[in-house]
Amino acid sequence: MTVTSRIKTLRPFVMAGLTLLLVGPTLLAVVWATPPGKGARLVGTSLLYPPPTRTLRFSHAVHPPGDFECDQCHVKAKTSTSASDNLLPGKKQCVDCHDEATIPKGFGTPGKTNNKACKKCHTRYNLKGFPVASRWPKPRIRFTHQIHIKKKISCKKCHGGVGKSGYGAKRHLPTMAQCFSCHDGKPKSPASKCTTCHERTAGGRMRISYPEGKLKPGKSLPDLDHGPTFRKNHKTEARARKKDCYQCHQQATCLRCHGGIRKPASIHLGNYILRHGADARANRSRCKSCHTKQSFCRNCHKRTRVARSNKNSPYRGPGIRKFHGGNWSSSTSRGSAFNRHATHARRNVGVCVSCHSEKDCIRCHARRRVNGLGHNPHGPGFRHSRRCKILLRKNPRSCLKCHGLRDPLMGLCR
Amino acid sequence: MKQSRRQLFTENFSRIQRIWPERRRRAGARLLPLAALAALLVGITTGGGVVGAYDAMVQATVSSQNYQVRDAGDGALTLSRLDTYLRLFILDILPRKKRKDGREPTQMHFVASMRLRADFGGYTRDWDRALDVDGPGGGYNPVFELLYAHLSVTDIAGFIDLKVGRMFHLDPMDFYGYDGLSVRFKTPFYVAFELMGGRRQSGLYNSYFADSPIFLLQGSDNTETRVGWMPMMGVAAETTGLSFLRLRMAYRAVWHLIDANDPGLGYPDDLGGDLPGSALNAEKLSAHATATFWKKRLQFYGGVRYNLLTSRLDEAQGGVGLRYGRSRVRAEYVIDSPDFDGDSIFNVFNTQAYQEMRLWYEHRFTARWAGYARITGRFFEGGASDAPEQTEQRLIEPDIGGGVGATYLGKRQTARVDLYWQEGYGGRTLGLYGYYRYQVLPGLLALEGRGVLAYWDDELATTPEGVSAGVSLGARLQLSQLASVHVLVEDNFGTYNKSDLRVYAMLNFAWCTYRACPAGEVVP
Known part of the structure; x- marks a missing residue:
């Protein structure tokens, strides 16, 4: 192929690559700059504490904790056993301090209260002039104030800074890191399972899916952070911490990819079948973690006529086409120069079995008395090694395939 | 009348x-x-x-895909594949009572997963019974597989977990499937003991219903030699209830019973009936430890798996991970040997383990943007033979690779870009990948697109060198809380293909009781 024709062949791909390089970042920049829409999906703490609709004015700063006890207004907190309990103060708690005279007329009475006095507190009104009610969606956690108050944990430990602010906001709610300061998994610490604080579904698993989005381990779980490399690196976590994984995932989640028949687009990109050979030889993608069955490779290689076991394979028969190139294997000439296959087989014999069966190896490596050529496939010192003895004692079947029963060499191992 | x-x-x-x-x-x-x-x-x-309450869920996933596979003679085979997964969950079968001592109550669950897969089109030609299950020579070939189905009872008397049925086992250094029983005893001293026993699945019976195929060891002889019962047993001890330290030691042994008089096993004729009918097929001892320090920011882990049958190290790994601020770094060292079942002759070959070093760095630029860089070095040894005429030098050939990438995880958009490179033993690969997904109607309709550009150079394969580019567009429509459709159209073109269209469609649906799928939870 000339240089010109090669350039012509490659031109579309170069153009496609340049387009991808130019369009990709531009698209990302546009995405980044685009404000989220109304129905935007929530992530992280927003998912656990859905944003409220506040239509009242209130300031904690003018009710500082030094002057007031928290439970003076939040009277139900002491007995609350659920995070969804409404702990906001009612009219009674306000009236305890605020004289009836200072409270506008009609306070607490539903109706048109769109006057100046009402606007001191109510911030939003509908078209008919009625104040819009505040909405406080239930938090999606499991929590009991009662137990924590009984343990004499001060309010500010979890709701620090609220006394200096106006409204109580998301930033005044406890984070996972704060929870972990006590629920730290050490002996004698309080329970530290995911479902201790998170909602649980049937089967005792943690609930991760909500209409607005899904929960993922965040920065509070640095050893489980599902960052950009997690998909390729999850092996260590999945194996050592499978119970943590099963808090959110099911076994079926593993088999979605490891079941070996569905091609995950993010792992085997594009036309991966065409170029999988280089990766398979070096076992770069750890093929066996999904394709455990040997016949997965052999069956496909046979159907696509790559394997010689297909009678229509172009590699079948002497001198037609060579799959492995020259000096791959020789039954007469010995040494690495004539038997390149040995080095490759030692490195990753898993690739050999993607086309060949044991019979192909036995043909040359079996002893002459069992119709082989007697080429030794064992490593240096094998016949006197402990490995040889143990294998022969525990499972002699693999030895018998090449040596037969009465081979004197077998006696050396015993 | x-x-x-x-x-x-x-x-x-x-x-x-x-x-x-x-x-x-x-x-x-x-x-x-x-x-x-x-x-x-x-x-x-x-x-x-008394059975008090239960929650149930049935999930089904039907996926179909159609694409072309190039064969060794430059012909194209059409591959049409249809997979149907069916999963059943019966959860919390026992009454949901709380124990007075605060421990978890006894509970019972049943889970099962099965799939039916079938290939159609020209790709199914030369279907080989020896390589797969029974099927006609070409054409439609459905395979039904029971992947797992087990009943589990947890916290019996507060300290025993029991599992019975078909299951797969995943532990830090091992992965296998078996039909049988698993019992776990939790002691008050942060240690639990585990006993496992049953029949190892080999995937080689004529019916995958009886013998699931996906948890099979890699590489062996022609399949006939492996048909036979494979009883197994295992024991393990591990720490429990300590989140900062996890230790596990495990031992398992698998035997393989065959009919020694079967002439189709491929042994030399002079063996007669002297072939051992029963022999060890696998015997492994493994240990693994993970420890976290400094509020889980620093993590050390390491493990080994020793093959007692072949008296060699199967796998060893050790690593350290550190998270500091917005950065995360991980270094890992791995030794990996090829692993075969006990009857395979590859156990006595002079095969060599490869060694690998990996270094990963991750950084979160903002709450939504993250980037990473990685570098990998893998070293393959050639090894020498003990044959006197083969005085070959020990050859070490590296395979070096790396990659950089960035991800964006937004409220409505998700994007990813990866650039990767790998060179050395095996060949050379260079690729660029881009992915973008946009929630047009959040929770209802999402559109996605992918782009791939790859160059490879492989001295041995039938497609030795080339460039391949691909573009795919997809949509995912959430039909209801319990049903969704995902459609993907992909076209690949390059040195060996002018166009290679792949169409993929997946339908998910489920049925469940209220507690199994709370209101608002999207199931499939």
């Missing part, structure tokens, strides 16, 4: 009365063993307790 309604009813009723006892007897005889088994399981595990 026309019969009155009353006469007809009387006649039919007396007929049913005659037939019914016989039918009932027949049905009873068929159902008796099943009913007895179910009663036994429930009786044993609950100690006569």
Whole structure:
């Protein structure tokens, strides 16, 4: 192929690559700059504490904790056993301090209260002039104030800074890191399972899916952070911490990819079948973690006529086409120069079995008395090694395939 | 003569009365063993307790894909594949009572997963019985597989977990499937003991229903030699309840029983009946430890798996991970040997483990943007033979690679870009990948696109060198809380293909009780 024709062949791909390089970042920049829409999906703490609709004015700063006890207004907190309990103060708690005279007329009475006095507190009104009610969606956690108050944990430990602010906001709610300061998994610490604080579904698993989005381990779980490399690196976590994984995932989640028949687009990109050979030889993608069955490779290689076991394979028969190139294997000439296959087989014999069966190896490596050529496939010192003895004692079947029963060499191992 | 309604009813009723006892007897005889088994399981595990409440969920996923595969003679084979997954969950079968001492209550669950897969088109030619399950020579070839189905009872008497049925086992250094029983005893001293026993799945019986294929060891001889019962047993001890330290030691052994007189096993003729009918197929000892320090920011881990049958190290790994601020770094060292079942001759070959070093760095630029860089070095040894005429030098050939990438995880958009490179033993690969997904109607409709550009150079393969580019567009539509459709159209073109269209469609649907799928939870 000339240089010109090669350039012509490659031109579309170069153009496609340049387009991808130019369009990709531009698209990302546009995405980044685009404000989220109304129905935007929530992530992280927003998912656990859905944003409220506040239509009242209130300031904690003018009710500082030094002057007031928290439970003076939040009277139900002491007995609350659920995070969804409404702990906001009612009219009674306000009236305890605020004289009836200072409270506008009609306070607490539903109706048109769109006057100046009402606007001191109510911030939003509908078209008919009625104040819009505040909405406080239930938090999606499991929590009991009662137990924590009984343990004499001060309010500010979890709701620090609220006394200096106006409204109580998301930033005044406890984070996972704060929870972990006590629920730290050490002996004698309080329970530290995911479902201790998170909602649980049937089967005792943690609930991760909500209409607005899904929960993922965040920065509070640095050893489980599902960052950009997690998909390729999850092996260590999945194996050592499978119970943590099963808090959110099911076994079926593993088999979605490891079941070996569905091609995950993010792992085997594009036309991966065409170029999988280089990766398979070096076992770069750890093929066996999904394709455990040997016949997965052999069956496909046979159907696509790559394997010689297909009678229509172009590699079948002497001198037609060579799959492995020259000096791959020789039954007469010995040494690495004539038997390149040995080095490759030692490195990753898993690739050999993607086309060949044991019979192909036995043909040359079996002893002459069992119709082989007697080429030794064992490593240096094998016949006197402990490995040889143990294998022969525990499972002699693999030895018998090449040596037969009465081979004197077998006696050396015993 | 026309019969009155009353006469007809009387006649039919007396007929049913005659037939019914016989039918009932027949049905009873068929159902008796099943009913007895179910009663036994429930009786044993609950100690006569009453089934109080349960939640159930059935999930089904049907996916179909159609694309072309290039064969060694530059021809194209059409591959059409249809997979159907069916998963069943019966959860919280026992009453949901709280223990007075605060420990978890005894609970029972049943889970099962099965799939039906079938290939169509020219790709199914030369279907080989020796390589796969029974099937006609070409054409439609459905395979039904029971992936797992087990009943589990947790916290019996507060300290025993029991699992019975078909299951797969995943532990830090091992992964296998078996039919049998697993019992776990938790002691108050932060240690748990585990006993496992049953029949190892080999995937080689004619029916995958009886023998799931996906948890099979890699590489062996022609499949016929491996057909036979594979009883197994295992024991393990591990720490429990300590989140900062996890230790596990495990041992397992698998035997393989075959018919020694079977002439199709591929052994030399002079063996006669002297072939051992029973032999160890696998015997492994493994240990793994993970420890976290500094509020889980610093993590050390390491493990080894030793093959007692072949007296060599199967796998060893050690690593350290550190998270500091917005950065995360991980370094890992791995030794990996090829792993075969005990009957394979590859166990006695002079195969060499490869060694690998990996270094990963991750950084979160913002809450939504993250980037990473990685570098990998893998070293393959050639090894020398003990044959005197083969005085080959020990060859070490590296395979070096790396990659950089960035991800964006937004409220409505998700994007990813990866650039990767790998060179050395095996060949050379260079690729660029981009992915973008946009929630057009959040929770209802999402659109996605992918772009791939790859160059490879492989001195051995049938497609030695080339460039391949691909573009795919997809949409995911959430039809309801319990149903969704995902469609993907992909076109690949390059040195060997002008166009290679792939169409993929997936339908998910589920049924569940309220507690199994709370309101608003998107199931499939």
